[in-house]
Amino acid sequence: MMSLLFLLVFVAMLCAFTGIKGASYIIFAITVVLGLYWFHHHATDPLSILL
Template sequence: MMVLLFLILLAAVITAWTGYRQAALNLFTVNMVLAVVWFLHHVSSQLTIQL
């Protein structure tokens, strides 16, 4: 999962560098959403294990 997030972030950096600001912003937003979802999933699974 972390590899996927890194690849999306890398793609966002490349698109920003080539000048496609909107596409980079979209990729970055998708990356942030995925990171939050993954984090929440990770936390909830940890809590479920403790319960």
């Protein structure tokens, strides 16, 4: 999943460099939403550590 997030940021940067700023903003916004979802998934996941 993390590699997908980095790939989306890379695609957003490519769009911004080539002048397709609308698509760049949309892809970056999707990346932020997916990153927040991924963080929430890991932050609320119970740890299975037996001490």
